[in-house]
Amino acid sequence: MKQETISIYIVEDDAVYSAVLGHFLSLNPDFKVKKFFTAKEFLAALPDKPDIVTLDYTLPDSNGDQLLAKVKEVSPATKVIIISGQEDIKIAIDLFKKGANDYIVKDADTQERLWLSINQLRENIALKKEVANLQQEVQSKYNFQNAIIGNSYPLKSVFALMEKAASTNITVSITGETGTGKDLVAKAIHFNSDKRKAPFVPVNVAAIPRELLESELFGHEKGAFTGAISRRIGKFEEANNGTLFLDEIGEMDISMQAKLLRVLQEQEITRVGSNELLKINVRIIVATHRNLMDQVKKGKFREDLFYRLLGLPIHLPPLRERGSDIILIAKHFIDKFCTENNLGKKSLDIAAKKKLMLYSFPGNIRELKSVVELASVMSEGEEINETHIQLNSNMNNEINSVTETLTLKQFTSQLIQHYLDTNEYDVLKVAEILDVGKSTIYRMVNNNELKLQRNTDNK
Amino acid sequence: MTTAPRIYKLDRLNEIDNSDELFILSIVQVFLENAPITTNNLVLALNDNNLEMIYFWAHKLKSNINLFCIESIMTEIKNLEQFAKTNTNTDQIPGLVKLVNEVMQQAITEIKTDFKL
Structure with missing residues (x-):
């Protein structure tokens, strides 16, 4: 973990002691230390929200008690270490109750204790900062425009629907050919909704053997079936207060569909092998590459479940209908791939762009990604030309021969x-x-x- | 420096930053600026018979006495602080202030001499 700079305020009216503490803490180059001799000076600087404050309990114009309350009010995240000239258990307990992080008595080993205390708090602060940074990163990664590249007309209507989906808790059903980015849309909706701090739990229904799906979704008790050696919570519980993304919902077995319908209606689940009902609060997003209405007509998908899940339908257009988005996305994948593989900067020449624009991409974005990654490897210089673009499909593609x-x-x-x-x-x-x-x-x-x-x- | 016995010791300050001379000098300077004032305030508080302020200044002086290892009054300054705070053994307070003042003056003089300040 990268060591972050930690800002420390020393509030101490005794100039000698303040100089000792200040010098001692400045021995660590990561500590940025500021000294304050009065409560008044300190309170004026408090809005800058230091990471750590060491507070002398006895100050001429205030005491540790009042200042602690002020710190908690103005900058709740700031850690407070009280340094007192007297050991007083009652005062110490009272200060801990009011949110002090440590209480150190001025004596022979004050410095060592302070050093230890600050280093412990520092780990805590560094972790919190890292979490905040990651949250910001996730937020920007799943910002609609960053998660899904393109500005074509069909995509703009998708963005509009995604915003509606993110601002409510409505069930969302995403359809689109394979490789159009249904999972990205689901994630982006979650991370832009008010459930963003709760879990996003994806389940690929097609990837889980049908006999295991029930316990995967609802969990099971120990001994519920052969092999259930311990209690396990299911994806619904895991996603509680967050979002459960059921990918390839069209592949769900018809008997399982009945159980899912019941759960969605009652908003409660029962672990396999248990009688206990557990209340759940989960936002559901489903996706499928199939036409579910057709599946309903064929008797492969329950009509009642279909309407239950339909919610806000979002259809992702296939890549071939997204015009110049093809080039934007190709550029994105080329830049990313070349950076990750130290290939230098590469770009598509005109003929290569034409070739991509004219191809139908039955595998959609996933196929485009593999095509341009291969092209990046094949091209020697900075330019990718049409000979580097190797299209793997000879599916019906009326004008793919340039x-x-x-x-x-x-x-x-x-x-x-x-x-x-x-x-x-x-x-x-x-x-x-x-x-x-x-x-x-x-x-x-x-x-x-x-x-x-x-x-x-x-x- | 000096081989004559001294009323103070630099052991604790030496521990803090591996006997860094500049650090010690900077702390000594701050001490010489502040300790005489604090000691004087303690005496003034006694003259005013103000127990609250006797406690306050004794409390402040205690950490200085600790830092400079002025062992001969370590127990006395703690007692003084405690008596003033709890309003007990008040008859001992004037004597304690007098002793602390004398020892502090001696320490200040010694430190001034040793550091040629």
Whole structure:
């Protein structure tokens, strides 16, 4: 752990003793020491919130009791060590009750005791500072714009829904193809909600064998089944007062669905092998790559549970519908990968960008990440060109072959045509996605460079 | 410095920072600035017959006496502090103040001489 600077105020009216303490504490270069001779001077500087205060109990213009109360009022996090010329158990106990962290008597080993005391408090302070830093880091990491990169039109509506989700406790159901970042959205909602300080507990329903899912979710008592050698709390209990994220909810076994429904309705759980009902307060976020309504129609998903879980639906658009976001995300992954692997700074050249923009990314962001990471490894210099971009899929991708002979004009019309084909010929939407004027598209349609219906010749 | 027996010792100050001379000198200077005043205040409080202030100054002087290991009055300063605080054995207080004052004056003179200040 990095040693942080600790600010220490010495409040002591005896100049000799103050000089001794001040010198002694300054021996540690991490301690920033300030001396105060009167309560008045000290109170004027207290709003700067020092980490530690050593308070002489007897001061001409106040006493330790009053000053301690003042410190707790103005700067509750400040640790207070009372230094007293007299050993008085009653006073000491009283001061501890009022929040003093230590009580040291001025005698032969005051310095040693003070040193020990400060070092103990310092660990505590360092941990608290670290926790605060981490919380801030998590907060900024899951800030919506940092968690999910992009500024395309479809994504803006996702951000708007996420903000609504974060400001309430409504159940959220996230849908989207595999690799679109459903788990990131769930985390970002949690860390921007008022439950951010409570746990975020993710469970991938598809990854847990069906016979173990019940005990995984609700916990079990010792001996509830073969192998239950001790009591274990389940994910619902773990997530109490926080958020439980049930990923791949569409894969849940139908009998388990009934149990989940009951828990959501009653807001209480029973551990496997127990009769005791436990009240829980958990925000639920579910995600699936399936169309749950279809699953309901096929009888694979309970309709009542479907409506219970639907809550605020958020659909994540596939990458191919997010236009220039592809390049933004590619840049992000390239920068991150190159920094982590000391590859220097690399960037995509025009042809490489084109190649990425024209590909359909069936594996979405996860696929884009692996494609650009491989490209970063393959490229020798600072530039990543199209030969470095190795697309692994030959899935139906109408214009994924960029031939050398295309002119810029031909390329542009192919690109726009591709987006028109995949967006139900919605000119306004395509103009928004590709950031071109809608009049440009209409002009190209008039010039027969684009078609507003499926053209089987356009290959 | 000196080989003659002294009423004070620098043992405790030496312990604090491995006999760092600059540190000792700085503390000695602060002591010489403040201890005469504190001692004088103690005498004035006795003249005023103000037990509360006798306690206050005795209390303040105690840590100085401890730091400079002025052993001959260590017990006396504690008693003085205690008697003044609890309003007991008040008949002993004037004698204790007198003794403390004398020893403090001697210590101050010795320290001034030893440090050529």
